[in-house]
Amino acid sequence: MIGLSGILFFVAFGVYAVSALLYIARITLRRSSAKNFTLADKLGDWGFWLCTAGVVAQAAGIVFRWVGSGVVPMSNMYEYMSFLGWSVMLFFVLISYWYKLPGLGAFVAPVGVIMIAYASVFPTEVKPLVPVLQSFWLPLHVSTAALGEGAFAVSFGAALMYLLRIRKDGALSAFEEKMLEFIGFSATVLVGFVVVALGSKWTGYQAILTNSGNGAQSLKYTLPPLVGPVGSVAGEGSLFGMDLPLFIAPGWMNGANAGKQFNTLIWAILVGAVIYFILRILVGPLRELGSKAVMGMNAKLLDEVSYRGIAVGFPLFTLGGLVFAMIWAQKAWGAYWSWDPKETWALISWLFYSGYLHMRIVRGWEGRPAAWVSAAGFPLILFTLVGVNLLISGLHSYAAG
Amino acid sequence: MDEQVVTEETTAPEPEKPSKDFLDRTWDFFASVPVAVVLLFIVAAASVAGTLVPQEGMYSDWRTPSEFYPFRYGAFWGNLLWKTGMTRMYTSWWFMGLLFMVGASLIICSLERFIPLWKAVQRPNIAPPSSFVKHLKNRFEYKPVAGAEALAPLAAALKSAHYTVVQKDGRIYADKGRWGRWGPYILHIGLIFILVGAMVRVFPGAYMDQFIWVQDGEIAKVPGANWFVRNDKFTLETYENGQPKAYKTQAVIIEADGTESKEHTISMNLPLQHKWIELYQSSYKNEVGTAVVSLTDRATKQQIGTFTLDLHQPETAYKVGAYTVKINEYFPDFGLEGGKPVSRSSQVNNPGAVLEVIGPDGKAYKNWYFVAYPEMEFDPTTPVTLGTEEVTERYTTGLKVKKDLGIPVIWFGLIVVSLSVCVTFYLPHRRYWALVEDGRVFVGGWTNRNQTSFGDEMNRLANRIDPKNNPLQTVVEGEER
Ligand code: HEM
Numbered sequence: 001m002i003g004l005s006g007i008l009f010f011v012a013f014g015v016y017a018v019s020a021l022l023y024i025a026r027i028t029l030r031r032s033s034a035k036n037f038t039l040a041d042k043l044g045d046w047g048f049w050l051c052t053a054g055v056v057a058q059a060a061g062i063v064f065r066w067v068g069s070g071v072v073p074m075s076n077m078y079e080y081m082s083f084l085g086w087s088v089m090l091f092f093v094l095i096s097y098w099y100k101l102p103g104l105g106a107f108v109a110p111v112g113v114i115m116i117a118y119a120s121v122f123p124t125e126v127k128p129l130v131p132v133l134q135s136f137w138l139p140l141h142v143s144t145a146a147l148g149e150g151a152f153a154v155s156f157g158a159a160l161m162y163l164l165r166i167r168k169d170g171a172l173s174a175f176e177e178k179m180l181e182f183i184g185f186s187a188t189v190l191v192g193f194v195v196v197a198l199g200s201k202w203t204g205y206q207a208i209l210t211n212s213g214n215g216a217q218s219l220k221y222t223l224p225p226l227v228g229p230v231g232s233v234a235g236e237g238s239l240f241g242m243d244l245p246l247f248i249a250p251g252w253m254n255g256a257n258a259g260k261q262f263n264t265l266i267w268a269i270l271v272g273a274v275i276y277f278i279l280r281i282l283v284g285p286l287r288e289l290g291s292k293a294v295m296g297m298n299a300k301l302l303d304e305v306s307y308r309g310i311a312v313g314f315p316l317f318t319l320g321g322l323v324f325a326m327i328w329a330q331k332a333w334g335a336y337w338s339w340d341p342k343e344t345w346a347l348i349s350w351l352f353y354s355g356y357l358h359m360r361i362v363r364g365w366e367g368r369p370a371a372w373v374s375a376a377g378f379p380l381i382l383f384t385l386v387g388v389n390l391l392i393s394g395l396h397s398y399a400a401g
Numbered sequence: 402m403d404e405q406v407v408t409e410e411t412t413a414p415e416p417e418k419p420s421k422d423f424l425d426r427t428w429d430f431f432a433s434v435p436v437a438v439v440l441l442f443i444v445a446a447a448s449v450a451g452t453l454v455p456q457e458g459m460y461s462d463w464r465t466p467s468e469f470y471p472f473r474y475g476a477f478w479g480n481l482l483w484k485t486g487m488t489r490m491y492t493s494w495w496f497m498g499l500l501f502m503v504g505a506s507l508i509i510c511s512l513e514r515f516i517p518l519w520k521a522v523q524r525p526n527i528a529p530p531s532s533f534v535k536h537l538k539n540r541f542e543y544k545p546v547a548g549a550e551a552l553a554p555l556a557a558a559l560k561s562a563h564y565t566v567v568q569k570d571g572r573i574y575a576d577k578g579r580w581g582r583w584g585p586y587i588l589h590i591g592l593i594f595i596l597v598g599a600m601v602r603v604f605p606g607a608y609m610d611q612f613i614w615v616q617d618g619e620i621a622k623v624p625g626a627n628w629f630v631r632n633d634k635f636t637l638e639t640y641e642n643g644q645p646k647a648y649k650t651q652a653v654i655i656e657a658d659g660t661e662s663k664e665h666t667i668s669m670n671l672p673l674q675h676k677w678i679e680l681y682q683s684s685y686k687n688e689v690g691t692a693v694v695s696l697t698d699r700a701t702k703q704q705i706g707t708f709t710l711d712l713h714q715p716e717t718a719y720k721v722g723a724y725t726v727k728i729n730e731y732f733p734d735f736g737l738e739g740g741k742p743v744s745r746s747s748q749v750n751n752p753g754a755v756l757e758v759i760g761p762d763g764k765a766y767k768n769w770y771f772v773a774y775p776e777m778e779f780d781p782t783t784p785v786t787l788g789t790e791e792v793t794e795r796y797t798t799g800l801k802v803k804k805d806l807g808i809p810v811i812w813f814g815l816i817v818v819s820l821s822v823c824v825t826f827y828l829p830h831r832r833y834w835a836l837v838e839d840g841r842v843f844v845g846g847w848t849n850r851n852q853t854s855f856g857d858e859m860n861r862l863a864n865r866i867d868p869k870n871n872p873l874q875t876v877v878e879g880e881e882r
Pocket residue numbers: 354357358360361411433434437438440441502503504506507508510511514518585586588589592825
């Protein structure tokens with residue numbers, strides 16, 4: 001059962017990746033010449049059906065894993081991230097169907113693909129649940145929150161498309177132009193992060209470094225240590241004969257894992273920057289590329305789709321991220337709210353999105369300003385999910401995988 | 402939202418008064434949605450700050466806050482953070498102040514808009530000017546079949562789509578999903594319940610957060626209550642790989658008069674609830690409980706017998722067959738200080754005792770006995786040797802004792818929020834107006850959400866009533882998608 005579920009996961013992943021490529025090919029073809037419209041739209045239809053099939057396959061995979069292990073598959077990072085990827089794809093399929101907007105695929109499908117690739121970085125074995133996680137509020141809390149986040153991801157894609165669309169009308173300030181390009185760059189850094197993580201998993205690279213940070217004596221690096229933890233010395237690790245670490249983390253980074261996380265961040269930025277500059281040389285600024293992709297689309301429609309993603313996701317996120325979370329915390333710890341960093345960041349995201357919703361009812365704030373909030377909202381969600389685990393620890397640190 | 406309807410429906414017509422006093426201006430400030438938006442973002446930003454600065458009680462360092470923050474951030478910044486309450490952000494006066502402003506804004510904004518909205522939704526204008534209907538963004542026209550009642554097909558179609566249809570003076574007004582409009586207001590009320598529920602704890606006696614240790618078999622008084630809890634047995638279950646699987650305490654509630662009123666196995670996620678107080682499984686410790694001590698004849702190596710020594714409260718003497726063992730001195734946590742035997746604590750960590758064994762012949766021999774090291778004898782000439790056959794463990798369960806009278810209020814608020822947030826976003830309010838002019842029927846529609854699917858619904862409706870003039874639209878032609 002669990003083996004089958006693993007196969008279905010990879011099938012779904014492959015299918016999503018192909019469909020994302022099809023969507024990108026569709027847009028590219030449509031931009032090349034009117035002759036290609038029929039072929040392009042055929043590719044778009046294929047993309048849609050593949051995506052739908054992937055969603056079904058992955059759903060089956062999730063159910064099989066559940067049945068096979070007897071534990072709701074919502075308790076470690078692998079399960080959680082792949083569920084999140086599934087929910088992004090699910091809402092993408094739904095919303096692009098409602099609005100007959102295949103153009104969304106070129107922007108949202110890759111988000112789902114990256115998420116699932118990231119999920120596969122984590123160990124996939126089923127681990128028995130520690131006592132605090134043995135509650136049916138856990139899967140309820142996690143899955144509902146993830147569904148809401150999936151819808152937010154679709155809104156994020158549509159908001160970006162909206163901004164890229166209106167920038168052609170000269171609606172954006174120089175600063176906003178820079179921000180758009182920065183979002184593009186950040187996306188390549190995320191890709192870099194996933195590439196680096198997968199690379200370290202596949203090559204099995206390891207280096208043991210001395211660590212005088214809090215808590216541990218030595219630290220296992222799974223990436224070549226450009227930055228060593230406080231206390232390490234050059235030569236403890238190496239890459240192609242080069243003595244590593246090149247330099248040591250600054251003294252204030254004295255968390256047990258701080259040096260290692262800093263190293264991961266540097267690798268992600270390096271790889272991301274390389275990808276970014278290759279793209280930049282090949283196709284020019286990413287925002288230009290994006291604008292070309294959304295050329296001719298209806299800005300009002302994109303705006304509505306972006307709003308719809310949040311309108312669908314907000315109730316789900318409210319239930320999953322706050323209501324169920326509070327009930328569970330009360331049952332497990334006897335405190336419905338303890339200002340734990342993860343909790344607080346969920347609240348921050350929720351306040352942020354409720355800010356968005358209220359902006360929609362203020363004249364003059366409902367278009368471009370709101371789109372920026374939606375575009376910033378999903379990175380905020382990602383930070384809550386991944387960043388908080390890496391950078392701030394707390395009660396939820398089980399999720400660090 | 403359609404502009405015209407916004408002005409018609411939701412803006413309170415408020416004539417500008419010549420001079421406003423302070424109260425009026427405060428009211429206006431909190432009645433403004435832009436102010437609310439800014440407040441929400443400020444609370445979000447303030448919460449971020451609270452996760453970046455390690456909060457008091459959360460950092461892992463032995464220093465007190467007044468020492469820790471200057472140490473961590475330098476004298477200036479550390480003291481600044483500490484003095485301004487950034488280090489206990491979520492209880493600081495200014496965070497409370499912000500929440501209070503959000504609450505005020507929530508209440509005043511809702512009050513300000515509720516009555517106009519109530520009128521617009523519950524007592525709609527059935528016969529607005531025809532220009533209003535004709536200028537709605539969503540609209541269509543149809544030509545009634547000659548001789549038939551012009552509005553009848555529309556009324557029938559709307560009724561079959563579960564609309565509430567009002568027909569009067571040659572006009573139609575139909576709507577559905579009114580609750581969707583009340584959603585935000587109910588949601589805000591739910592949020593206020595949550596805020597109020599969280600504040601209940603400031604009342605004396607409404608809140609308590611304590612902790613008790615209860616040994617297996619012992620009874621403990623529950624703080625803040627006039628009843629007791631007995632721990633019959635704590636169990637720690639583990640998986641095969643040694644990872645903990647369950648922590649359980651078999652607990653019995655004992656009232657002040659001694660009656661046992663409740664039995665419950667407390668475990669993670671399954672607290673025991675009794676008279677507004679909840680007991681949560683939150684910790685445990687594991688100590689030695691008793692030792693089975695054996696007496697052996699030194700010469701023949703024949704065992705004489707055994708007795709069970711209670712390591713927490715040893716008896717003064719035990720009988721083993723014809724022998725008597727007296728406990729002369731007992732050190733639950735044996736150590737030496739200045740060459741003298743002492744007990745370092747009252748915990749049973751390294752139990753040691755001076756035993757006096759009295760044989761059948763009435764002769765007494767003293768010797769040291771250590772439970773963990775029975776072979777460490779001080780007098781190897783006594784006729785009887787002592788040995789440890791078995792040591793049993795005794796668990797102590799750590800229970801969190803929690804009382805919060807705000808919880809029911811919070812739960813109620815959460816239910817209200819859950820229902821209303823779904824109603825708000827999943828139940829759109831859709832309205833139709835129709836009128837007859839120049840032998841044609843003009844139909845206009847408005848919705849507060851999901852414009853596209855409302856447009857589709859309208860298009861299908863128009864097509865059903867008058868297919869010739871209203872073809873079904875599928876994908877908008879000529880527009881990139
Ligand atoms: C600062 C305090 C707040 C004020 C003054 C405020 C005010 C308002 C107002 C005036 C509306 C419009 C109601 C209507 O359409 O008739 C509204 C809608 C709404 N409010 Fe609030 N609100 C506040 C806080 C919140 C918070 C913290 C949430 C959290 C979930 C929230 C959730 C909503 C939602 C979901 C809507 C519906 C939005 C929509 O129609 O798209 N509000 N709020």
